[in-house]
Amino acid sequence: MVKQQVAIKTRLRIENNSKRIVLVICDGVSSAETMILVNEVTKKIKREGKRRVLIYVISPLGRPKYFEVIRRLIQENISLSMSIRYSGSKPENLLELIRKLDNPDVFIAGLCRDFIQALDDIGYKNVIVI
């Protein structure tokens, strides 16, 4: 049985001093939207000049099915160390993550109305909806 994971603190070297971002991945992401997501995330990481990225994924698709959407992100990457963590499937998990991280960049792809609503409700602005 695959277990759900919510981890904020890390002891892993590969996650130290990394750019932290949150991806919310729902059903119905087209391949064109996947490419837009990849481009947006890559742009954001490059702008900060970090060599490591820690990606928290919130997805009702579950683990590891969400990789159907984000494997392109891994394929396109050569130069960064990357750690990808599944952090839950529900809007509550997203809100908990945002509370624990320091104003993370959030990217939302697919039919994620509940997640967008949850962020709107708390007035969270650091979001890119694909």
Add this chain to the structure above:
Amino acid sequence: MSSCKGFEIVITSDRTMMSNHHGKEFLGFMTTAPAIGLPKWLWMWIAAPKMKVDSLGRPVEAPYGLRKVEAVLQDAGYNAAIVDPDHIHKHIDSMKVLMIGHHDFFAYGPPSCEWWMLTGKEPVNRVSFREFMESPAVREAERRGAKIIVGGPAAWQWLWALEEWKKWGVDCVIDGEAELVITDIVEAALNNEPLPDYVYVGPADTPSVEQIPIIKGASVNGLVEIMRGCPRGCRFCSVTLRPLRFMPIEHIVKEIEVNVRAGVKNAILHSEDVLLYYADGVKPRPEPVLRLHEAVLKTTPGSIAWAHISLAATKYAEEKYRLISKLMNDMIIPRQKYIGVEVGIETGSVRLAKIIMPAKAAPYSPEQWPEVVEDAFRIMHENHIVPAATLILGLPEEKPEDIIATAELLDKLKPYRSLIVPMFFVPMGAFKNREWFKTHGLREEHVDVLIQCLRHSVRWAEDIMNRFYIREPLLLPVRLVLKLFLSSIRKNMAKVKPALEAIIANGERR
């Protein structure tokens, strides 16, 4: 070490990896194909016989990559060891982490996917890995809560095997050089902390030479790494993404000594290009290469082999310094009849070479690539070097005229003793975001090249077996089965072309 209680961290792989292939590394390539014309058990017996193990199930020889992981963890004080896949049940009570490495978990890599596409049958490496993951011991380990961490050169394949990932309860996939990242991931696993699903090790986390440990136990067929990375930057290759590092001779000798102490008398020098050991860019320097061989031959009681050399370095080294003749005549031939090595032709097309591998011919120009290939093959033939060469079909940007250029080059290579293995393009390296080559992309020009390669390789395989290969009396049964296999291919050669043409016709109908 609490060995009597079993290991907490068990490092392993399936049988196709955990084998010394009768001491003949090249036989290991048979694990990338389905059992053709032979029962699967016989195919596996030839390609991947079981390894000798101790009472704890630790194999005498194990894949080199797993040996590195074992060394890192043992150096850090963990109760970790490589265990043969048939013996992991001995550690079921103690096992908290099960680490599994592979070159080709799902047969999505080259050349496995090609044999799979052409024959329609699953290669034995895929079948063997599935059987291992579904074995009672692995299922029991997972049921008891052992964390399953997978990695190795084929880590990327899990991104296309999400059902298996879920079904088999894999906790973490590690993609890239693991030396600097593995201990804290294992520590987190032992402490039952959540693990990342996927880790890609980028340049910031690749180890320096000083951070790469010496193996603790013998590697399969005495393979030892002399370099990591490659300076040529071919766009289809993942090795070129890694920084270039040279292992010092003392480090290499120490690893050979580990192998020799375990009874492994031969050595395989692993590098993407042995001739570029401490080279001046892509220009070989004789002095370090000769010093390396002097030290290796002094330490190795048996024979040596090279993992890879490049054709451009071969031509340059011989024409500028007569380095190949010196190495072979003065150092290697006095103790063995030949040396085996893998080389990459990839294409005979200058146009395509310029796009996908502009530095492959360096220090020569890409326009000289076909001439470089032919000259290097001649030099190798004259010096008893037997290459297993690869070609890539279905490369991005490939046009029919490129395939024809490859066919023309193959014609010129007929007189030179070699095996030539065509492979279908698999997206890796800087091309890892490109599309896979599939059978519906197969063209008549591809079929001609496939047939040329088959004819060439069968002809020379028979010659190689008659002169050099598998001459040991103990291996007579393996030799007989292989000879029968080759003769059956020769007899059935006429049926191959219509079968391939049928694949094209089926593709057109789709």
